[in-house]
Amino acid sequence: MELEKFINKIINGDCLEVLKAIPDCSIDAVITSPPYNMGRDYDVYNDNRDFDEYFNWLFQVLDELVRVLNQNRRLIINIQPVISKKIPTHHIISNYLLKKGLQFYTEIIWYKNNYKCVPFLGSQKHKSPYIKSNIEYILVFTKGDDKYIKDIDILEMSEFEYAKITTTFWNINPDTEMKKLKHPAKFPLEIPERLIKLFTYPDDIILDPFIGTGTTALACLKLKRRFIGIELSRNYCETANKLIENFIKQKSLF
Numbered sequence: 697m698e699l700e701k702f703i704n705k706i707i708n709g710d711c712l713e714v715l716k717a718i719p720d721c722s723i724d725a726v727i728t729s730p731p732y733n734m735g736r737d738y739d740v741y742n743d744n745r746d747f748d749e750y751f752n753w754l755f756q757v758l759d760e761l762v763r764v765l766n767q768n769r770r771l772i773i774n775i776q777p778v779i780s781k782k783i784p785t786h787h788i789i790s791n792y793l794l795k796k797g798l799q800f801y802t803e804i805i806w807y808k809n810n811y812k813c814v815p816f817l818g819s820q821k822h823k824s825p826y827i828k829s830n831i832e833y834i835l836v837f838t839k840g841d842d843k844y845i846k847d848i849d850i851l852e853m854s855e856f857e858y859a860k861i862t863t864t865f866w867n868i869n870p871d872t873e874m875k876k877l878k879h880p881a882k883f884p885l886e887i888p889e890r891l892i893k894l895f896t897y898p899d900d901i902i903l904d905p906f907i908g909t910g911t912t913a914l915a916c917l918k919l920k921r922r923f924i925g926i927e928l929s930r931n932y933c934e935t936a937n938k939l940i941e942n943f944i945k946q947k948s949l950f
């Protein structure tokens with residue numbers, strides 16, 4: 697199996713199939729946001745499946761991600777808490793990764809600051825209000841027991857930024873380009889940027905098996921990491937490739 701042919705590419709295909717061609721222990725970080733099974737209107741993927749079927753599929757993807765991840769590296773999943781059989785989905789994912797022998801590292805709350813709540817006073821008397829979720833989780837797990845340390849002298853953040861992002865509460869507005877890019881669930885560039893700075897080194901290989909519009913790839917290019925992106929929709933792949941081309945063109949102007 698040859699890794700080189702996947703590097704810095706967005707591969708159009710089903711990640712479960714594509715991942716099988718990636719060698720064991722070859723990836724330095726997985727940074728991804730899978731579909732949440734909450735009925736989002738994706739181009740070709742059905743985001744409204746029976747929950748057993750959804751998890752059966754997602755667990756197979758997670759098995760592959762754990763296999764391809766190198767020792768002492770991070771598996772990072774961004775997920776919105778949707779309730780499946782009265783259990784929040786991020787708990788189900790965390791439990792699965794623990795069962796697979798990964799170590800829990802941290803759980804970051806991404807506060808999206810995007811609900812302009814108009815209270816409906818009438819619901820108060822029932823004592824069973826609908827609580828709107830204005831957060832998502834970023835689950836960080838490690839494969840192996842040791843720290844991932846490379847002897848490289850780099851400073852990629854100011855002290856102020858380091859202090860801000862080494863907390864479990866990230867206040868980041870949702871992405872504003874979703875309508876324009878015709879994708880219903882893009883995360884803002886700042887999410888993969890922060891994760892890359894915190895958990896990887898320059899030239900590392902970062903895998904996003906659900907890369908959508910290519911946000912993780914752009915963060916990698918910006919921070920001089922290599923990426924492997926996989927995406928089921930041909931249209932989203934085209935969008936990702938255009939954004940990458942634009943980024944490279946702009947960079948070459950400076």
Ligand SMILES: C[S@@+](CC[C@H](N)C(=O)[O-])C[C@H]1O[C@@H](n2cnc3c(N)ncnc32)[C@H](O)[C@@H]1O
Pocket residue numbers: 709710711712728729730731732738739740741879881882883884905906907908909910911912926927928929932
């Ligand atoms: C939550 S979105 C990720 C968005 C991405 N983080 C971004 O910023 O654009 C999940 C993506 O997974 C893709 N997807 C669904 N099933 C897939 C599969 N089997 N293989 C690869 N991609 C898949 C969907 O088309 C969708 O773009």
